[in-house]
Amino acid sequence: LRAVAVISVILYHAKISVSGLKLITGGFIGVDIFFVISGYLICSIILKEITISKQFSYTDFYLRRIRRILPALIFVMIITLFFGWFYLLPDAYSNLSKSSLSSIFFVSNIFFYKGFIEYASENALLIPLLHTWSLSIEEQFYLLFPVFIFTINKFFKQQLPTILITLFCLSFLYAEYASRISNNFLFFSFISRIWELIGGCYLAVVEKKFKRNHNLYISNIFLFLSALIILISIFFLKDFQSKQHLLILPSILATMCIIWFSNKNSLVTKILSSRLFVSIGLISYSLYLWHYPVFAYSRIRELIWSSNYDKINWLLLTFILAIITYFLVEKRFRDKNKINDLFLIKSVFFSLLILVIFNLSNIAQRGFENRVPEILKTDFTQKPWRTQINNLGQSCYGTYEKKDFCTYVKKKNKKTIIIIGDSVAESVSLEIKKSFFNKGFNIISMNNNACYFMPGFDSYKNDNKRIPPLVNENEVCDFEYQDLRLNKILKNPNSILIFFGKLNEYLENDGQTFKPVYEKITMEQSYKKNINELLKKNYKILQLAPIPRYKSSVGNFILQQKNIHSLKKAKAEITLEEYKKTTDKANKLLKSIKHVNYKLIYPHKIFCDEDKCSFHDEKNLFYIDRVHPSKYGAKLIANFTYNELKKLGW
Numbered sequence: 072l073r074a075v076a077v078i079s080v081i082l083y084h085a086k087i088s089v090s091g092l093k094l095i096t097g098g099f100i101g102v103d104i105f106f107v108i109s110g111y112l113i114c115s116i117i118l119k120e121i122t123i124s125k126q127f128s129y130t131d132f133y134l135r136r137i138r139r140i141l142p143a144l145i146f147v148m149i150i151t152l153f154f155g156w157f158y159l160l161p162d163a164y165s166n167l168s169k170s171s172l173s174s175i176f177f178v179s180n181i182f183f184y185k186g187f188i189e190y191a192s193e194n195a196l197l198i199p200l201l202h203t204w205s206l207s208i209e210e211q212f213y214l215l216f217p218v219f220i221f222t223i224n225k226f227f228k229q230q231l232p233t234i235l236i237t238l239f240c241l242s243f244l245y246a247e248y249a250s251r252i253s254n255n256f257l258f259f260s261f262i263s264r265i266w267e268l269i270g271g272c273y274l275a276v277v278e279k280k281f282k283r284n285h286n287l288y289i290s291n292i293f294l295f296l297s298a299l300i301i302l303i304s305i306f307f308l309k310d311f312q313s314k315q316h317l318l319i320l321p322s323i324l325a326t327m328c329i330i331w332f333s334n335k336n337s338l339v340t341k342i343l344s345s346r347l348f349v350s351i352g353l354i355s356y357s358l359y360l361w362h363y364p365v366f367a368y369s370r371i372r373e374l375i376w377s378s379n380y381d382k383i384n385w386l387l388l389t390f391i392l393a394i395i396t397y398f399l400v401e402k403r404f405r406d407k408n409k410i411n412d413l414f415l416i417k418s419v420f421f422s423l424l425i426l427v428i429f430n431l432s433n434i435a436q437r438g439f440e441n442r443v444p445e446i447l448k449t450d451f452t453q454k455p456w457r458t459q460i461n462n463l464g465q466s467c468y469g470t471y472e473k474k475d476f477c478t479y480v481k482k483k484n485k486k487t488i489i490i491i492g493d494s495v496a497e498s499v500s501l502e503i504k505k506s507f508f509n510k511g512f513n514i515i516s517m518n519n520n521a522c523y524f525m526p527g528f529d530s531y532k533n534d535n536k537r538i539p540p541l542v543n544e545n546e547v548c549d550f551e552y553q554d555l556r557l558n559k560i561l562k563n564p565n566s567i568l569i570f571f572g573k574l575n576e577y578l579e580n581d582g583q584t585f586k587p588v589y590e591k592i593t594m595e596q597s598y599k600k601n602i603n604e605l606l607k608k609n610y611k612i613l614q615l616a617p618i619p620r621y622k623s624s625v626g627n628f629i630l631q632q633k634n635i636h637s638l639k640k641a642k643a644e645i646t647l648e649e650y651k652k653t654t655d656k657a658n659k660l661l662k663s664i665k666h667v668n669y670k671l672i673y674p675h676k677i678f679c680d681e682d683k684c685s686f687h688d689e690k691n692l693f694y695i696d697r698v699h700p701s702k703y704g705a706k707l708i709a710n711f712t713y714n715e716l717k718k719l720g721w
Contacts, residue, residue, distance in 0.1 A: 072108055072329065072343060074351035076101035079305045081362045081389065084196075085382045097308025100322045102205045103267050104301070105359075107326040109209050110271025117220050118279050127221045134412055136213050137419060139356075142404040143396055144206065145422045147360040148174070151199050152429065154364075158371050160447055160626045161438030167199060168430035168438075174203040175423055175430075177210040184259035190310070194696075196370055197624075202363035204259055211261050212268050220272070232280070235273045242266035246316035257315060270323050274330055283331070290332040294339040297325035297332075357393035357401060365389045371627050446692060447626055476559060477516035479508055486721075487513040487563050491524045491556060492572035495618070498699045499571065502709035510713075515563065517556045522548035523572045525594060526557045526601050528585040550588045560605065567721055568605065569712065571615040573698060574598075575657035595660050606666045611721050614664075615712065616673045617657050619650045619684040620698040629687065643686040650675060650684050672715045674708045 083098025116135075120127050148171050155167045166186075173182035183204050188195055195201055223231050246263035249256045257263050304322045333340045342348065351358070362385075369385045370377060403409050410418075433439055440448045477500075488507055490500045497518035504514045521530060530548035560568065577585060578594060585594050592600070602612060621628070621643060628643045651658075654675075661671050678684045678693060686693050693704035700708060 072104060072326065072352070073355040074348040075301065075343070076104035076108070077355040077358045078351065079104075081358065081386065084202075084362060084366055085386060086196075087379050087382050089379075095305060096310070097304045097306060099310055100301070100304050100308060100319060103319050103323060104326050105205065106209070106264065106267035107271040107323055107330070109212065110268035111274050111330055112271070113213065113216065114220060114272035114275035115278070117217055118224070118275060121221065121224055122279070127217065129217060132217055133213075134415070136210075138405045138415060140206070140210070141419050141423075143357055143360055143401050144174070144203075145419070145426065146396060146400050147364065148200070148426060149422075151364040152426075152433075154368055155199065156439070156442065158368050158627070158631070159438070160624075160630060161440040161443060163197075164438035165434050166438075168433040170198065170200040170203065171426065172430045172434075174200060174207060175426060177207045177214070179207040180204040180259040180261065181207075184255055188255075190255070190258055197367050199364040199367040201367075202359065208261050208264050209268075212265065216268075216272070232273065232276050235269055235276060239266045239269045239273065242269065243316065243320075247314075250314055250316060254315060263316065267319075267323055270327050271330070274327055278331075283334075285332055285334065287334065287336060290334055291337050291339075293328045293332045294337050297328040298339050300325040301329075354390075354393045354397040357396040358389060361392045361396065362389045365392065371623070372631060443630060446687075446690065447630060476556075477514075479504060479514040481508070481513065484508075484511050484513045486511060487515065487566040488569060489515045489517065489560060489563060489566050490569045490571070491560075492518050492570060493522050494518065494520055495573055495699055496569075496571040499705040499708050499712075502702070502705040503569070503712060506709045506713045512567075515559065515566075517559060518572075519548055519552060521573075521577075522552065523574055523577055523585075524553070524556065524570055524601070525585045525597060526550075526553045527589045527592075528553060528587055528594070528597065530585055557601075560610070561608075565609060567611045567613060567716070569613045569615065570602075573617060573620075574660075575617040575654045576620075578656045578660070579653075598660065599664060602664055602669070603666070606668055609668070611668045611719075612666075612670070613712065613716060613719075613721075614661055614669065614671045615708075616661060616671060616675065617654045618675050618698075618700070618708070619645060619678055619686070620653065621645065621686050621694060622697065624696045625686040625692055625694045626696070629692065644683045646683050647679050647681065650679060670715070670719055672712070674711050677707045677711055678704075 078101070079095065079098035080101035081098075082095040083101070085095075087094050117127060117132070120132075152167065152171065155164050159167060170179055170182060173179040179200070183190075183201060188198065188201065190201070190204075220231075223234055227234065242262060242265045245260075246257060246266065249260050249263040300321050304318075304325075308318055329339065329343075333343070335341075335344075365385055365388055369381065369388075404415065488503070490496055490503060497516070500514075500516040500518060504516070508514055527550055529550050560566065587597065602614075606612060622645075625643050664671075675684060678686065691703040692701050693707070695701045
């Protein structure tokens, strides 16, 4: 079962696809299978000790957990931090140390939730220790449950199964509550996950009370159906759907059934007990520890759009590192004859102390920014789309509960500019505010995550599921938010509207990003219709065409070049033809709109000449990642926009 769990997780994170379709879309349930196994094993160990010795040694229990978990984790952390020195920009390297510290203190699930990390996002694939969130949940379980089980078994022994079922139900109900807050909260919360571990623990309690004298025929039926449920879940579930706990429940119950009904005469048990599965199961912990750092650094080094051939190489490297770690670290530290308790405690304590000191130093020195050239020290410490603050002291990005968005008004200013778009628009809006606000223009900024101007549309993922709020209740792009933006525009007649963002990427998804709520209409038809209706109401519209996007983070590409001190030679660029190809559909739509008060401008001219588009000059980077402008790039776009507006005399 460990082998099934770890392989499904690894293949899910590898994101191997054929003809654009991912092979493993539900492999994340491998973590949930791990939780059931952990709950079963830990409770079995505790109950066995209580039964045999009539007492429970917390010291022995936690020493075994230390032997099992910490040496390999520390080893992987050290190697991960070492390679981060060469592969990560200062801000990312500082964050790596923060995640390392949170993992050391068993709270990385809380750290990643508080850090607004969306587990299934593209950016999450580049965070080397993101997978330690699940270890923290297990470790929190190890800290709490021995005391709980021992106490309940001592004073309420007969009620233990009932108490566990009650906790299972309460945790599951809490998961329902968490799903209404956000999918991210549901994903990372210990309380909304504990029911999975309790499921395994309940099996251990029932096993101790009743013998497994199952009918072979019935057992085989349950085993076959359970294996089928798990396989269907691995191949067909989708990540970050709403009510994810309900979709995971069948796999949890199926895992419990496999543990309970397994017998040496069944085909499912024979397969799971084969040498291949057992061998992978033995190294499963090391495989899990290594796969995410290997994948993250490989994506950073080889650019995020890697081929299946690249991903197979990642898998091979992961297995090699896992085998080495298992034999040289895991197996040695778990053997008391080779490493006694005193040496274990000393080695773990001093290793953790060194890690803590290094991580604190790294954070204090902002990712040891002196290791990179001056150009890579700037513009990466804060995402530009989160820098604007409105008059209520709130982040402008996604703020709409007060229905005033981000507004800057001077009484003497006679004209109003409204900026509408997504995170790319928000990256530029602060510089637009600086350019325009003191030149007679009031500013209203209405931008949100992956939320282009599409009134009457909900935002969707590629699996045709409406996107729930992932990390922040205000960062959901639904038709209500779209209507709020439209109503705000209508309350400010005669304004100049600036539309900007990744329209090309939304159209590339063939309508899978946005779905109409009120009527059957395509994104192109809707956008053209809404723009023309605004033009009829005498609004002036300045439409910014999509800007070029790079293959990966521009900063990471520069960092890996041998000549990083000479940006002139680094050449982070694409051809002009590549730019035209990726934006053709969007630009055709924007060109089709004709009106005296509609002006389409092309900010890509800032970055492109007749042959290529560059993402930096000799002194500055234009982008902080592959598509969001840096502060300098945003300033160039804002000045370009102001000059174009000035020419129009608006």
